[in-house]
Amino acid sequence: MMKTLTALLAVTLLNNPITAQDISLGNPSIEGPPKAGNVPYPWIRAFESPDTQPGYYGISLPASNGKTYAGFILGKRWEEGIFQQLPTPMKAGSYYQVSFDLAFPPKYDTLTLCTGTLAIYGSNSTTEKGDMLWQSGTFNHESWTRYTASFRPEKEYAYILFVPYLPPSCGAKQFTGALIDNISSKLAQVPELRFEQQPTCKGKSTGAIKVIPTGGQPPYSYHWQHGPSTSHLKGLSEGAYTVTVNSANGTSVSRTVNVDAYTLNAKAVPKEPLCHGDANGSLALKPLNGIAPYLYGLGNEVIFQGDSIFSSLRAGTYTFGVADAVGCEMRARTILPEPASLELKNVKLHHVSCTETMDGHIILHISGGxxxxxxxxxxxxxxxxxSFGRLDAGQYQIKVKDQHNCAVAGEVNIIRYIRECAVFMPNAFSPNGDGVNDVFRAKVHDDVHDFRLAVYNRWGELVFESREPESGWDGTFKGQPANTEVYAWVLTYTDSRQQARKQTGSVTLIR
Known part of the structure; x- marks a missing residue:
């Protein structure tokens, strides 16, 4: 998923921009008396014996600039090149360009050369090559051809070295070489380019690119492969755009920037109404990408506004829209839910048990809200x-509310049974599943507590026990149907007069 875009995305294509620093080179045309085995000041021979040409070892090509130039060869055990100490060291992270003319000498003295090559190294000693900064690739042109090397040192170097290298296409016993002349007068720092990129809405031309050069030497000139010669392009469609930036020090750099396309996406975050049927819900629209600032709308005929929150809404299905700063728009539908209606799902009543008690009981079961x-x-x-207990007979108003004060009310009536306050036990039951007298339990016509009913078989084993008056024996023992026989029972409880009671008797299990 495309990340959320700010109004302009900064894209740095070259890291660590450094303050401009052109480094001059002494005697760039390598002018001096022709000489075998040495090169003119301030150039320093590298390793073996480079030559100041033409005139030696069969080299007669006229200089491309001035009168002389350098020639050198390289084999597995023989290496020639030229050093120069720089007045200011190359800086790590700076981006440099240097140009020069190269030619290939097919023969050098008695040697037939495999191909022409040249490498540039940065070094801090004339006794070692240091680190390679650039390679020419192989070449076989015997006339002068202009090359431009661009490189970025990873470290600071006090010397620059030009030397051939042995490519894989040459055998281990072969030689390569090069003639070099007309080196540019400086290592010119190349501009660092930073781009501010604005993507385009899919199918439209709303993209923009701004190039910001640093380093090199201002003023800069700009040339886009497609577009005007300015630092800033607007109204761009999706695609790749290439710019060449020329610095006043003669360097140039080309880079390609992609203008990406996006489809605007947003989500609606609902806040449901507090109560069923209320009109106090809301929808908060949140862009997931695009370019700020945004406009927001709600309804089939979307009218955009700056506020992203729509309030005082009833539950339902809504169409919403979002537009970004460059006119990219989206539409979608969302559902604003609501809580279920608060309802008294069930009211369980326990009426007053007998003439002398007050043990009415109301238990409420709620749903929704x-x-x-x-x-x-x-x-x-x-x-x-x-649950509400210890109630007398009468009419009761009940009310329930939820977390949001949504309320529901009702009315119930508790009656009093006009009868003796007592607990009665049946003397038989038939657990055959016919729904009639299937469970042996107490018939409690009193307000009792500390209740315990125990049932024993003929051998005195406890086959059932309950401490709840509503609970009874279903005629099983250890998970199996109990035998048809007579069982003894013991009942203890405290009655409504707070008197401890004990009743005993027998019950016949009939199948």
Whole structure:
């Protein structure tokens, strides 16, 4: 996915721009008396014996500039070249250009040369080559041809060295060589180029490129492969654009910049209404790419505005749009959800058990809304427990609210059973699955607590135990149907008068 773009993207194609520094070269045309085995000042012979030509070892080519030039050869065990100490060392990270004329001598003295080559090295001693900065590649032209070498030293070097090299196309016992003349008068620093690039909207021409040169020597001139001779191009479509920047020191550099195309994308972040049916939701539109600043719109007929948040919305499906600074637009649809309607899903009532108690009970089951919920009975205090107990018979107003104060209300009626307060136990049950008398349990007509029902077989084994009045024995023991027989039971509890009670008896299991 394309990253979010600022109004202009800066793209540095050459790193570490350095302040301009042209380095002069002494005697660039290598002028001096022709001499075998040496070169004129300030040039220094490198390793073996370069020659000041023409006139020696069968070399008669006239100089391309002035009267003399240098010639040298290289073999596996023989190496010649020329050094010069620079008045100012080459700086690490600077980008330099130097031009010169080269020619190939097919024969040098008694040697037949394999090909012509030249390499440039940066060094800090005349006893070693140092680090290679540039190679010519092989050449076989016997007349002078102009070359321009561009290089960026990784370290600072006090000397520059011109020397042939042995390419893979030559055998180990062969020689290469070169004639060199008319070297430019300086190592000219090449401009560093930084580009500010604005991508284009897909299918449109909204891109832009601005080239910012540093280093070299201003003023600069610009030549685009397609476009005007300015530092800034606008209205560009997707594609590659090549510019050549010429410096006043005679150097030039060409670079290609891609104008990328993008399709504007944005998302809608919903904030749902607080309650079902409310009109207080919102949509926040967030661009995922494109060029700021943006405009935003909502609705089938999008009218753009600067505010990215649309409020006071009901739940539903909405069309939204975003436009960026260069007119790239997008449309999409999104859904603004809402919470489910808050509902009293179920109300469980426990009526007052008997004439002398007050054990009515209400348990509320809620769905929808936004938890947590709060509950109130007869306009009393709010509580987090959905259960209300110790109630007398009567009409009760219930109210529930959620986290956002969405509310639902209802009314229930608790009745009192007019009967003796007691606990009764059946004397038989038939767990055959017919839905009638399938479970052995207490019939509690009282407000009891500390309840325990235990059932034993004829050998005194405990086959069932419960501490909840609503829970009963289903006629199984250790996961298997219990035998048809008579079982003893013991029931203990505390009644509504706070008296401890114990009842015993027997029950027949019938199948």
């Amino acid at each position: 936004t938890p947590p919920y709060a509950y109130s009975l007869n306009h009393g205090q709010w509580q987090t427990d959905s």
